[in-house]
Amino acid sequence: MAEHSNPSTPERGSNKVILDVNNISLSFGGVKALTDISFNVREHEIRAIIGPNGAGKSSMLNCINGVYTPQQGSITFRGQTFSHMSPRQVAEMGVARTFQNLALFKGMNVIDNIMSGRNLKMKSNLFLQALRIGPAAREEAEHREFVEHIIDFLEIQAFRKTPVGRLPYGLQKRVDLGRALAMEPSVLLLDEPMAGMNVEEKQDMCRFVLEVNEEFATTIVLIEHDMSVVMDISDRVVVLDYGKKIGDGTPDEVRQNPEVISAYLGTSH
Amino acid sequence: MGPFLETLIGGLMSGMLYSLVALGFVLIFKASGVFNFAQGAMVLFAALAMARFAEWFPALLGFDNKVLANVLAFVAAMAVMVAVAWLIERLVLSKLVNQEGITLLMATLGVTYFLDGFGQTLFGSEIYKIDIGLPKDPMFLFDKVFEGGLLVNKEDLYAAVIAAALVIALSAFFQYTSTGRALRAVADDHQAAQSIGIPLNRIWVIVWAVAGFVALVAGMIWGSKLGVQFSLSLVALKALPVVILGGLTSVPGAIIGGLVIGVGEKLSEVFIGPMLGGGIEIWFGYVLVLFVLLVRPQGLFGEKIIDRV
Amino acid sequence: MLYRENGQFKTSYAADQQIFPIAQDRIGILLLVAFAIVGVPLLADEYLFRAILIPFLILSLAAIGLNILVGYCGQISLGTGAFMAVGAYAAYNFFVRVDGMPVIVAILLGGVCSTLAGVVFGIPSLRIKGLYLAVATLAAQFFFDWAFLRINWFTNNSSSGTVSVADLSLFGIKIDGPLGKYYFCLGFVLVFALLAKNLVRGHIGREWMAMRDMDVAASVIGIRPVYAKLSAFAVSSFIVGVAGALWGFVHLGSWEPAAFNIDRSFQLLFMVIIGGLGSIMGSFFGAAFISVLPIFLSLVLPALGNLFGVTIGTALIAHTELMVFGGLIVFFLIVEPHGLARLWSIGKEKMRLWPFPH
Numbered sequence: 001m002a003e004h005s006n007p008s009t010p011e012r013g014s015n016k017v018i019l020d021v022n023n024i025s026l027s028f029g030g031v032k033a034l035t036d037i038s039f040n041v042r043e044h045e046i047r048a049i050i051g052p053n054g055a056g057k058s059s060m061l062n063c064i065n066g067v068y069t070p071q072q073g074s075i076t077f078r079g080q081t082f083s084h085m086s087p088r089q090v091a092e093m094g095v096a097r098t099f100q101n102l103a104l105f106k107g108m109n110v111i112d113n114i115m116s117g118r119n120l121k122m123k124s125n126l127f128l129q130a131l132r133i134g135p136a137a138r139e140e141a142e143h144r145e146f147v148e149h150i151i152d153f154l155e156i157q158a159f160r161k162t163p164v165g166r167l168p169y170g171l172q173k174r175v176d177l178g179r180a181l182a183m184e185p186s187v188l189l190l191d192e193p194m195a196g197m198n199v200e201e202k203q204d205m206c207r208f209v210l211e212v213n214e215e216f217a218t219t220i221v222l223i224e225h226d227m228s229v230v231m232d233i234s235d236r237v238v239v240l241d242y243g244k245k246i247g248d249g250t251p252d253e254v255r256q257n258p259e260v261i262s263a264y265l266g267t268s269h
Numbered sequence: 270m271g272p273f274l275e276t277l278i279g280g281l282m283s284g285m286l287y288s289l290v291a292l293g294f295v296l297i298f299k300a301s302g303v304f305n306f307a308q309g310a311m312v313l314f315a316a317l318a319m320a321r322f323a324e325w326f327p328a329l330l331g332f333d334n335k336v337l338a339n340v341l342a343f344v345a346a347m348a349v350m351v352a353v354a355w356l357i358e359r360l361v362l363s364k365l366v367n368q369e370g371i372t373l374l375m376a377t378l379g380v381t382y383f384l385d386g387f388g389q390t391l392f393g394s395e396i397y398k399i400d401i402g403l404p405k406d407p408m409f410l411f412d413k414v415f416e417g418g419l420l421v422n423k424e425d426l427y428a429a430v431i432a433a434a435l436v437i438a439l440s441a442f443f444q445y446t447s448t449g450r451a452l453r454a455v456a457d458d459h460q461a462a463q464s465i466g467i468p469l470n471r472i473w474v475i476v477w478a479v480a481g482f483v484a485l486v487a488g489m490i491w492g493s494k495l496g497v498q499f500s501l502s503l504v505a506l507k508a509l510p511v512v513i514l515g516g517l518t519s520v521p522g523a524i525i526g527g528l529v530i531g532v533g534e535k536l537s538e539v540f541i542g543p544m545l546g547g548g549i550e551i552w553f554g555y556v557l558v559l560f561v562l563l564v565r566p567q568g569l570f571g572e573k574i575i576d577r578v
Numbered sequence: 579m580l581y582r583e584n585g586q587f588k589t590s591y592a593a594d595q596q597i598f599p600i601a602q603d604r605i606g607i608l609l610l611v612a613f614a615i616v617g618v619p620l621l622a623d624e625y626l627f628r629a630i631l632i633p634f635l636i637l638s639l640a641a642i643g644l645n646i647l648v649g650y651c652g653q654i655s656l657g658t659g660a661f662m663a664v665g666a667y668a669a670y671n672f673f674v675r676v677d678g679m680p681v682i683v684a685i686l687l688g689g690v691c692s693t694l695a696g697v698v699f700g701i702p703s704l705r706i707k708g709l710y711l712a713v714a715t716l717a718a719q720f721f722f723d724w725a726f727l728r729i730n731w732f733t734n735n736s737s738s739g740t741v742s743v744a745d746l747s748l749f750g751i752k753i754d755g756p757l758g759k760y761y762f763c764l765g766f767v768l769v770f771a772l773l774a775k776n777l778v779r780g781h782i783g784r785e786w787m788a789m790r791d792m793d794v795a796a797s798v799i800g801i802r803p804v805y806a807k808l809s810a811f812a813v814s815s816f817i818v819g820v821a822g823a824l825w826g827f828v829h830l831g832s833w834e835p836a837a838f839n840i841d842r843s844f845q846l847l848f849m850v851i852i853g854g855l856g857s858i859m860g861s862f863f864g865a866a867f868i869s870v871l872p873i874f875l876s877l878v879l880p881a882l883g884n885l886f887g888v889t890i891g892t893a894l895i896a897h898t899e900l901m902v903f904g905g906l907i908v909f910f911l912i913v914e915p916h917g918l919a920r921l922w923s924i925g926k927e928k929m930r931l932w933p934f935p936h
Contacts, residue, residue, distance in 0.1 A: 065798055091800030103795035105788050107856060115781070116788050120800040122781040126809065129780035130773040136780060137592065144591040183799065304709050364912040371654055374709060375851055376911050378844065383904030386897040394893060506716070506840070513713045546728035555717035559702060562714055566706045 015042040018219055019187060022081075024063055024073035026056075026243075033059040034070065034243045041187070046213055046220045048230045048251075051240035052263060057223045058100055060240070061189050064221075065097055066090040077187075091120060096185035098176045100192045100223075106165040110175050113164055114150055117182025118143040150178045154208060170201040177208060181216075188212065190222045194229060202226065206233060231255065239263070275420055276535045282422070284531020285429035286490060290508035291515065291523040292436060293483040298517045299443065300452035300476040302459070303362070306377040309505020310384035311481060314353065316488030316497045317388050318346040320397035339401055343485070350481030351474075353384075358473045366459055366469070399492040428490040433524075435486060439479075440520045452476060456518070510554035514561055516568030526569065530554045583930065597775055614764060619757055627756035634869040635763040636824045641849045641861035642774050643817030648847070649855035650778055651810035652790025653703050654712040657719035658818055658846045663838035664722060665692040665819025666826035667732050670741050673827075674734055681746045681753070685766075685823040692819020693812050695722075700811030704804055719840055726835040742832030759828045766824060770817055775858050777813065786810050787856070848903060852910050854919025863918040872899055 019041040026034040034056045041047045049057050062068040064075060066085040074083045077093055096117070105113050122143060128136040151157055154174045159167060164175055173193060180188055193209065194202045210233060212218050224230050230237060231251045239247030239254055241263040247254045254260055290312060297305040305311075322342035327333060361376050404423045443449035455462040455472050463469050488497070491504055511530050515522025537553045561569065586601055588594040598604040622631060644658050669688025673679050699718040703711055726732050733741050746753040746762075753762050777783055785806045788796035797803055826833045845868060853864020876895050883890035914920055 067794060067798065087797040088800050088802055091798065097798060099795060103792045105791040105795070107787050107791050108784065112784055112787070116784045116796075116801075117799055119781055119785060119788075124781075126777070126782060126813070129782055130777050132776040132780065140595055140780065141591040144595065148591075179799070361908050361912075368911075368915075371708065372911055372915060374654075374712065375847075376908050378847075379904040379907030379911070381904065382844075382900045382907070386900030386902075386904065390894065390897045390901070394897070509713050509716065513710055517709065548724055548728055552717065552720035552724050555713070555720050559714050559717045562706050562710055563702060566710060568710070 015044055017041065018043040018078060019064070019221070020076035021060075021064070022074050022076065024060070024070045024075070026059055026063060026068060026070045032243055034063070034240075037073070037240070037243075037245050039238045039245065039248055041219060041221055042235075043219055044213070044217050045235040046209070046222060046233055048222045048224055048234035048237045049240060050224065050227075050230055050237060051246075054242075055240040056243040057240055058191055059243075061097060061191055061221070061223065064090070064189060065095065091183065094184075094186040095189065096180035096183040096187075097189035098173075098180050098191055098193055100195065102172055102176055104164045104172055104176055104179070106163070109161050109163050110151070110156060110167070110178075111144070111147060111160045113175050114147045114178040114182050115143060117179040118147065120183065147178075147182060150181050153181075153211070154178050155204075170197055170204075173197070173201075173205065174208070177205075181212065185218060187219045187221065190220060190224075192223050192225065194224060194226055202229065209233065272539070273536075276539050277532060278421055279425070280532035280535035281528055282425040282429045282531070283535065284511075284528040285432045285524075286425075286487070286527075287508050287511045287531055288436065288524045288527030289428075289432040289483065289487045289490065290504055291511040291527055292439060292520065293480040293487065294508065294512045295515070295517065295520055295523045296439065296480045296483065297476055298512075299456050299520075301362070301473055302456050303373045303377065304517070305480065306374060306505070307357075307380040307384055308480065308484060308508070309503065310381040310388070311350070311353070311484040312488040312491065312504060313497075314384050314388040314488075315346055315350050315481065315485035316399065316492040317392040317397065318349045319343060319485065319489060320399045320492060320497045321392045322346060323399065324397070335400070343489075346485055347482060350485055351478045354477030354481050355474050357477055358470060362473055363470060395498075397492075397497040399489055399497055401489060401493055424494060428494070431486065431490065435483065436520065436524055439483075443520060448472075448475070507554065510558040513558050513568055516570035519568075519570035522568065522570035530557065533557055595779070597779070611768065615761075619760065624756045627760050630869055630873065632756070632759055632763055632829050634865055635760070635767045636821050636829055637846070637849065637869060638862045638865035639763075639767050639770055639824070640818050640821035640846055641853065641865045642771060642858060643814045643821060644846050645850045645853075645855065645858065645861045646774060646778065646786070646817070647810050647814035648850055649857065649860075650783060650790065651786035651807065651814075653700075653807060653810060654708065655715045655814075656712050656840070656843050656847065657699065657715040657717070657722075659838040659840060659842035660719045660722035661692045661696055661815045661818045662822025662825060662842065663726055663835060664695045664815075665689055665822035666833065666838065667726055667741070668692065668819070669823035669827065670743060671732065671734070673743060681748060681827065685820055685827065688823035689816045689820040692822065693816040696811045696815020696818075697808055700808050700815075703807050703811065716840075719843055723835055723839060740832055740834045741826075743827050744831070746827060753828075763824055763828055766820065770820070771858060774813075774817065778858065782806075782809060790856075848907060851907060852917055854917030855915075857917070857919035859922070860917050860919030863922070867918065868903075871902065875899055875902065 017040045021037060021039050024034055024037045025032070037056075037060065039047075049060060051057055059068060063070050066087040066089065069084050074081050075085070076082075077095070082089075105116060108116070122139050124136040124139055128134060132140075151160055154177065156171060156174055156178070159171060164172055167175070177190075177193065180190075190209065194205050197205060206229060209220060209222070213220050222230075222234065234251060236249060237247070237251050237254045238245060239257070239260045241259075246263060247257045247260040249257075290308065293308040293311065294305060297303055297308070319342050322345045323338045326341050326345070327338045332338075357380060361380060362373075365373055365376055404427070406423055408421045408423050408426070410421055443452065451462070451467050451472060452475075454465075455467060455469065459469060462472075487504075508527075511523060511526040513526075514529060515524070515526030534550050534553050538547075538550050542549050583600050583602060586599075588599065593599070598607055618631065640658065640662060644655065647653050647655050665685075665688040667688075668691035669684045672687045673681065673684040676684075695718070699715065702714045706714055727739065730736075733739060748762065751758070753759060778786070785796070785801050786809075788799070788801055789803060789806045789810075793803060796806070822838065826837070830837060849864035849868045850861060851864070852867055853862065854860025875898060876892075879890045879895050879898060910917060
């Protein structure tokens with residue numbers, strides 16, 4: 001996998017905290033998905049969340065996004081604390097995400113899917129859009145240009161007018177990433193971006209993730225199952241198991257944590 | 270007090286009849302996840318078949334006994350409904366397996382139109398009578414307590430009893446038999462049920478045939494009351510709010526929904542109607558359901574829908 | 579290759595985003611519009627105008643409105659007839675009660691009233707989805723059926739329950755006779771089709787389609803479900819209301835609430851399904867299909883009957899119409915759920931490759 005600078009160098013370790021998860025507890029009816037989870041994310045870092053299936057990783061991202069409202073706890077983003085936010089507020093604060101099961105807009109083509117990510121930035125009202133004059137027309141062209149840069153970056157130019165439902169899985173994942181990038185986020189939540197990919201596709205996706213992090217200075221929170229990816233590209237790791245946090249630190253620290261080892265390899269409980 | 274109780278009882282009984290039609294909807298939805306808009310058309314088709322067979326058999330076979338005619342007509346109409354069920358499964362449902370609910374709803378809308386046209390082509394488009402011997406005279410109850418007694422329509426009473434019996438039988442069927450369990454599995458997930466070996470096609474034919482049976486009973490009762498004519502298929506539109514109110518998957522819900530809507534309609538027509546110009550029955554049920562759905566989007570007894578991402 | 583489309587490169591995004599980026603399509607559409615404006619009046623007779631062309635135009639407009647709600651935004655509505663009625667009766671009241679009210683303004687105001695009704699009855703869509711929403715929209719249908727029948731103010735206290743309009747004129751030119759009515763409707767249709775197309779390819783259109791395809795993901799991107807759904811109801815009801823006013827004023831002349839009953843709602847839904855959900859062009863296809871079918875059947879069936887020596891009465895033709903409608907709905911849903919519009923684009927793709935198979 002790609003080379004990455006030593007995470008314990010001072011530059012990254014001393015960045016300020018951009019996202020703080022405080023004592024989040026989430027349950028659905030009788031099922032406790034998350035119990036008292038706290039961790040922070042520093043600016044510009046790549047933070048991985050790992051854990052066995054069902055550990056509550058996606059639920060954690062959903063809480064950060066405002067899709068689920070936790071019963072207890074709060075989230076602090078850039079110094080402002082919230083116990084409950086709507087997805088739109090989170091999006092306006094600069095948080096974007098991709099989805100484990102894609103959640104692309106199957107009825108639209110690649111360009112329209114990524115353009116939908118520009119939605120927050122498009123301001124012209126209904127009447128101007130209906131007439132397609134002045135600001136409305138300019139907006140469409142300007143944002144289209146931005147989207148084309150993203151398409152170039154993700155190397156999907158040949159597919160821009162294809163309906164996304166017809167694309168192979170790996171390319172759909174890229175479109176999902178493109179849609180999130182279109183929001184120009186300061187924090188990017190990636191939910192298993194490499195799931196179901198072969199080695200080459202994973203290398204491509206890693207390359208994209210690293211470039212986004214280095215060139216656009218985007219903070220990345222990443223759920224991933226592939227341990228080699230996690231160990232190679234992340235700065236710090238949070239480990240969840242059965243909704244509880246069992247590890248938090250650099251990849252090396254976490255790798256040697258006995259609780260983490262037993263969670264993954266299993267011991268007699 | 271007297272008029273209020275009369276209206277109430279009248280409402281309860283007409284509500285029972287709505288439940289009967291609603292039951293057909295719930296059956297099919299419970300078992301196949303399909304919202305069968307064509308239920309009303311099935312009621313009309315079944316009623317037409319019964320009415321015409323009851324006319325034709327005596328003429329064709331040369332006998333005069335009304336009971337025999339009715340029994341033969343019932344059996345023949347039931348056979349027709351089974352055939353209809355089989356055809357719908359073959360030509361429509363099996364081709365649309367695992368499509369979205371809306372697609373299936375539209376397909377049943379198409380089936381509605383088709384059955385309406387086909388039924389009238391086969392059986393004619395005039396008004397026909399069904400006479401199964403339900404007494405049509407009124408009874409007067411409790412005439413010691415209320416002056417003149419409470420007017421109760423005997424026909425409605427018989428109908429309500431029949432409907433109640435059918436509902437109880439069907440509830441038991443779903444809860445306690447293995448076929449009933451298989452039906453519930455199919456309603457949850459077509460493909461999963463198929464993958465554990467449940468014969469989807471046969472199950473669907475069974476369900477639609479049972480719904481056809483319910484439609485036939487409903488058609489008989491309504492037809493006996495109102496005569497068999499095209500407007501019978503509009504009875505389904507009256508039953509829709511009942512189905513939604515009770516929640517699409519609940520048999521007891523269909524009963525309670527029917528009673529609520531039946532009573533609500535009658536009471537509102539008598540006590541609120543005059544203030545608004547009358548005729549509010551046509552929308553009362555729907556507006557009531559609208560407000561209930563705003564509070565509980567899944568109906569009174571339906572299952573809550575959780576969106577997972 | 580029936581005609582060459584390649585080699586047409588665009589040098590600006592605006593050029594790439596036009597409604598018809600391919601030159602042949604542009605020319606084709608311009609020819610079609612020119613034919614509609616000049617050719618049709620030369621070739622059509624009065625019967626064709628009254629029975630087919632004018633209803634087709636107005637129903638296309640209503641279908642475009644419904645398509646925006648059902649096809650683009652994914653909100654099922656079974657109450658379209660009611661919103662047409664609101665547009666018609668509102669326009670009627672403005673026209674009749676306000677002295678010197680120009681017809682076009684009355685019609686547009688009818689659309690505005692329909693918008694308000696649409697937004698009110700669209701509020702349930704914020705909580706209710708799918709089948710439950712379909713039934714909720716029926717509440718609108720039956721409520722307005724009753725309102726326009728029983729509340730006398732709406733019909734200007736007409737004793738028969740029927741209302742009628744006469745003496746329509748535009749800037750002093752009388753709109754009577756089939757040609758005038760045809761141009762009047764054609765004008766509305768061309769303008770509204772263009773506005774609708776611009777909306778669906780703008781960012782509100784993408785919001786609608788996002789809500790339709792995956793509403794949770796849409797909210798994560800920052801789309802507000804309330805705004806997206808209610809704007810769809812608003813725009814859709816406006817167009818449908820204008821169509822309703824045109825239907826009453828221009829096509830019927832005098833009408834009663836039954837003209838906008840549940841059968842009308844189903845008819846429009848069929849048009850949109852058969853024509854193609856999520857396609858402006860499809861709305862036209864569907865309207866054409868449904869407008870022409872009854873006439874087609876009433877000509878063909880008796881002829882077929884004569885072939886076999888059987889007389890086919892009008893009742894049977896009416897029943898056959900029902901069967902054919904129903905059968906076609908099922909057929910399209912099974913074979914091509916995206917309707918005639920998809921068949922059209924598949925056909926064009928095949929034409930591009932012809933005579934090669936792929």
